[in-house]
Amino acid sequence: MADRRRSSPRAPDSAYDKTNKAPQGNSKTSASAKNADAQEHTFSVLVDNEAGVLHRVVGLFSGRGYNIESLTVSEVDGGEHLSKITVVTSGTPQIIEQIRAQLDRLVPVRKVANLTADGPSVQREMGLIKVVGSGEARVEALRVADIFRAQVVDSTNRSFVFEITGSSEKLNAFIELMRPLGLADISRTGIVAIARGDAGM
Amino acid sequence: MAEQQFIGGDIILKALADQDVDVIFGYPGGVTLPLYDRLYLQNRLRHILVGHEQGAMHAAEGYARSTGKPGVVLVTSGPGATNTVTGLVDAMMDSIPLVVITGQVVSTLIGNDAFQEADTTGITRAATKHNYLVRSANDLARVLHEAFYVATHGRPGPVLVDIPKDVILGMGPYMGPENVTPRNYVPRIEPDMAKIEEAVELLASAKKPIIYAGGGIINSGPEASKLLAELVHLTGYPCTTTLMALGAFPAADKQWIGMPGMHGTYEANLTMHDCDVMFNVGARFDDRVTGKVDAFAPHAKKVHIDIDPSSINKNVQVDIPIIADAGLALAAIIKLWKKKKKAADAKALKAWWKQIEEWRSIDCLGFDQPKKDFIKPQHALVRLQNALKGTDYYVTTDVGQHQMWTAQYIRFEEPNRWMTSGGLGTMGYGVPAAMGVQVAHPESTVVCVTSEGSLLMNVQEMATISRYKLPVKILNLNNDRLGMIRQWQELFHSNHESECDLANRADYIKLAEAFGFTAIYCDDVADVDATLAKMLATPGPVFVNMVVDRRENVFPMIPSGAPHNEIVLGPNQKLKKMDDRNNVMA
Structure with a gap:
């Protein structure tokens, strides 16, 4: 894209049309509600x-x-x-x-x-998940990680740190499976996203 | 070839000069000393030494509102900067262009809790349209020019530039405004013609139209006011102007039906409520105008022209949003209206005006002034209006009952003549704002209508007014109460006059005289005209302490959260309205 400036209208007026609008009455409640x-x-x-x-x-x-x-x-x-x-x-x-x-x-x-309203998008998150344990649980953790295509990025005799990338749902599922296997710590990046297709932002 | 280098302080002054600034309102302090030293060595810029930094802010607002140019403030770090915050938010709410320069502690001390250090950009981030911390004298000229650009383009607002002492003392290049292209802030001002066409079709189809104009007209410039009048006359439609837009359409014009909202006229509010097409240009559907949003103009198709996309569909959902400068949008609409040879539906419009005239005949601002007894505040203002008529006048107010009465009874025929704190409702605005207006218009009559509560909030600026021999006229409508608080307590809080008593706080005559004002006392109806005439005729600053009826309430009134058609009238209109109820409530 040649010109990133806002010299062209950034959002068409139609973006402000009341498509999807709430019933007339404008009952604006707190966003947190x-x-x-x-x-x-x-x-x-x-x-x-x-x-x-x-x-x-x-x-x-x-x-x-x-x-x-x-x-x-x-x-x-x-x-x-x-x-x-x-x-x-x-x-x-x-x-x-x-x-x-x-x-x-x-x-x-x-x-x-x-990215939710303007068209299809790809949304991904990365997590670093620390699991501590031994014996069968440790083997099971590795097995599950394999299924989820998580990578081991650090290990000790008693622990693994898994790196997992995917949708938030995938991370949630992985974390739930790790919980009984000695889940010790979680860091997540939050979602990064980009529009699908050939257009830049 | 090395660029010519200048001292930071000189870069600042040069940038202000190149931005056509002729006056700055300020107060020196430790970290701005080197800048004040450079200021001392020049005489191009006039500096008004205020009494308090908040006073500088409101003075700059008054200056800006009455000239259309950005107001400029210069204060020091720490307390100097924090004292500007109320003024920043006030300017933000009312879309007033300001450039506020604050000194900051030496860069190496930032974050060390140094003497008079405050995180100014952090504190003011939500209080400004944008703010900057200048890290190097190399960036000074660019940032300052960008600050003026941002303050005055798109929806105007306050921009703060925080400059550490070492940057004021440092060396850097200078560049003029013509060499500064704002990186990315290019607000949209040209209307979308497809939407203009829809708006014209809707306007022409109206049976019960209203043109609802706001402060965006004033911000667009005097040309927008002319275009508004042209559209109103072209269509024959009724026009209401908000508190921020008084004067955007001539009050003397028959098609003006007064101000809408909580203390707006009966006719404006019922016209707003019953209309089938609402044409909002430059107003933002403030809650003081809409009342209960669910019941706001329930039968109307709405056009909303606003330069700020975030104003669209914020409070009220509209049918035709147009993001544009008010003046450019009006010009486009008029052009298309003429090109398409549009005309109002004459029969429907006649019936509509008949209805509006019936509402108008209630005379919602009527009041009785007994021959003896207290001066009614309304009477004082009607007589002030009479005394000002035909002169070159500007009026500022503080906040409260007197503000609403002034909005109701003083007439403005031109834009930029009326200065009030609308959005934030800042008590203490009026006196410094009048000072700023008078600095900009030394030959004109500048009246500040105030009352004791607000007056004492920035009373120190009376000293500034006096020192600079500014002939500001302060009319203090003295009711010994926080009048609006007392009114709400009477109406909604069982008449419990909780902490609203302001009696016996000061001898205002002695106070005014101590500040060098000519002071006049008036508590007799018979003396009102003579007092006001003397106030306006006496050279130099004049203070009038006019004792008014402390029990008077502002009417009409739409109780907070009520719809327009539940407007409450004053004692004089109630009977009339009952007679007329069948017509009115149709």
Whole structure:
């Protein structure tokens, strides 16, 4: 993509049309309230990698009462100093629309994509799972890891650290299976995601 | 060839000059000393030394609101910076462009809990449109020009630039604004023509239309006000202007039906409630306007023009959203309306106006001023309006009952003439804001309508007004109470006057005189006109302590969370309304 700037309209007005809109009545409840029509959405946010930018994004969520289910951030373009923040949130369609608009108006935010609404996407998470045990449990842990295509990245006589990548559901399933086998510690990255197809962000 | 190098302090002053800044409101401190030293050596920029940093903020807001140019504030680190926070949020809520420069401790001390250190960018992140911490004098010019750009483009707002002392003292290159292209902040201002076409079709199809204009018209510039008037006249539709937009459409115009909302006019609120097409340009469906959202204009198709996409569908779901500058959108709509030779449905419009006139005939702002007895605050303002008529005037207010009465009774025929704290409702706004307006318009009449509660919140700026010989006129409507608090306590809290008594706090006449004001006392109805005439005619700063009826309430009133058609009228209108109920509630 030649021009990453916002000289072209970033979101068409139709993005603000009331498709999916809640019944007329605008009953905006707190985003944190578990609403019947709350949905989980994954946003990809391309930002200038400047001091405080993550604080700005996180502050927007906490200040306006939106949920953060998962958050990841890393520089993706060192030359241009761009970082990508992947944030999983939940809310009613109206709140999801607000979140997009609110993110979009932050000055260091270059682009916002709603990967859940804008089209198909790939979403992955990585986990490092420490399992401690001996005997049959230790063998069983290795067997399960093999089934899940988890890699052993550290081992001692009594422990393994497994690296596992996949959907959050896959990680959850793996962790549940490890629990009776001596699960000792878990680190997860949170979700990173990207749109399917040939288009850049 | 090496670029020419300048001292950081000079880069700042040069950047301000190149941004066409002529006045800054500020207060020096330890870390800004080197900048004040450079300021001392020049006479291009005027510096107003305020009494408190919050005063500098509201003064800059008054300056900005009355000129359309960004206001500039210069304060020191730590307490200097934290004292700006209320003003920052105020400017954020009311979309006022400000550039606030704060000093910061020397870079190597940042994070060490140094003397007068505060995490200014951290504290103000949610209080600004954007903020910057400048790490090197090499970035100074770019960041400052970018700050002005961000403050004034898209939805305007406050931008803060935090500059450590070593950066003020450091050396760096200078570049002019023309060499700074904001990296990525390019807000959309041109309307989508497909949406404009839909809006024109909807407008033309209206049987019971209303044009609901907000502060976006003022921010777009005076041209937008002209275009608004053109559209209103072209269509023949009624027009209401929000608190932030008083003056965006001439109050003298017959098609103006007053302000909507909690203390708006009866006719504006019922027109809003019963309309079938609502054309919102530059307003944000604030809760003080909508009342109960579920019952807000229940039969209306709504167009919403806003420069800020996050305002769309935030409070109220709309049918035709248009993200654009208010003026550009109005121009496009007028052009298309004319091109398509659209005309209002004359018969329907006639019936609609008949209905509106019936509502208007209730005279919702009518009141009785007894010949003897207390001065009614409404009477004081009606007489002030009479005294100001035909002169070149600006009015600021503080927050509370007097603010609503001023909004109801003072008439504005042009934009940028009315300064009030709308969104944040900051008591203590009025006096410093009047100071900022007077600095920008030294020859004009600037009146601050206030009351004791708000007055004492930034009373120190009376010293600044006096020191700079600014002829600000302060009209203190003295009711010895926090009037709006007392009103709500009377109406909703069993008349428990809990902590709203402000009597016996100060001798306001002596106070004003101590600050160098001409002070006038008035508690007799018979003296109101003479007092106001004297206030306006006396050169220099004048303070009027006008004792008004402490039991008076602001009406009409839509109780918080009620729909428009449950508007409560004052004692004078209640009977009239009962007679008219069948018409009104149709």
